[in-house]
Amino acid sequence: MDVWVEKPLIEGDSVTFQWTQSEANHFQRENSFSFRYEGLQLEVFSIELFYEIFLALQLRVFSAYHEAVTVHFPTPVPAFTAAFWSAYHNSERVMVTPISEFGGYRPWVGEPVLVTQPRKAAVFFGGGKDSTLATCLFSEIYGANDVVLIQFVGPLRNDPKLTRYLEERQERLMLKPATEQFGVATQRGWTNYQAIFREEGYALRPHLELYTVGALPTLLAWGVEISTFTANWTIMSTERRRTGKWVYRYAPSRPTALVAQSKHYRATLGVPITVTNVVLPFHGLAAHLLLTKRYPKTIDQIVPCTLAGVDRRSCYHCIKCVLFALSCFATKTTTPDFDFDYFWRESKFVKRSMELAESGVENSMFGNVPWSRAFFIGSRGYIMGCHIVARIDLSNLPIELTVDALANLTTFHAMYGNTLFPDQEAIPRIALDLLGEELGNRIGIIASQHMEIVDRIPQPTFSGSTPIEYSLDEPREPRVAMLEHIRGRNI
């Protein structure tokens, strides 16, 4: 298959990417997508920067065709850019042409054009507990005056009403309160990229690249030196397939891959932009605990879910709302606009759990009901989830519940809350070490004032009812780290 990429179309703060294919696009509805970065003038950036974004997103899609693909660009693509994103997406069958004789490029057409008050640190901000914690940590370390929150309105389907809803909700419930409470700056963006995918292509939608690459013009304009997305260590398990092959879950988000991506930016753009994951050491309850202990006001500000009304923080029914409600009960914290009694009476999740209890399910995993899809957290969070429930003290609840609500909580507690796993509140030292010496030390000092730091991965570790392993520092040499320009030699 041949793909012909057009020159990116830049209009003020928007850029539109377009291409044609010699065969039908099986995975996307349109051969076009756009980004808008509020208030930035995009003509100050070089065309190669937009090639960087296009390849980071689209090579994953092109490599899903079961044939060789040649992607033709109107002007040469920097060699490091093509090499990095090809390795990142394992896209050996996709050839990019023409390739420049130069490895890197200057991301600016002329001199760098920065916003009036640049900021050193950026958080890709979703409004939930993890990115709120990241905002607090970065504000404490670098000063709130040096932090910018970056948020995209990125609907999953092409629907102007949905876009307006997301835009209004994100501004009203997330960005405005963050500016007022933390004193940080905010930068909005819009993209329809995720909305162009057909169902057949859902697995090809971007992960962290939507932000860590899609937001590059923003990172450059704000003079950002360190940027963070948020993913807890628990999702990054190491599992052995039946074939005997080891699988490293969430490969692109793993610490060694982030180090390589940061090196790529330094070597290719000539700009020291570090991409990190500052909440790696914390999982569910640990993040919630640190917020309640060190930044208690934030509990009234977290927006756990993405489904509730435009002026409501919680829907009460989704797994994120459930995690929030249970974490509050486990840590004896409340927040005025979350109706905990309603939650325990009416949440669809609670009702499903009560049906499961009535079905006669037996407690067989550590004295608890085994993990199932009806649980409130993914299979790798099962042990922590049970610990959260066990931590709820039925004789000392943060609020008084009505009889029906208390009956449901008591049943739920009998299903999942029979064993404490105190390790689950500890911070694994290796997760701090993997943030790099400087940041890891700073986060370690903050964390150690509130919770234990341990030299081992908290145990036990299960995915559902299957024991799993964690080696967060693997793979030592992911494909992207093997590239010449990442290893410090010229291509």
Ligand SMILES: [Zn+2]
């Ligand atoms: Zn919800």
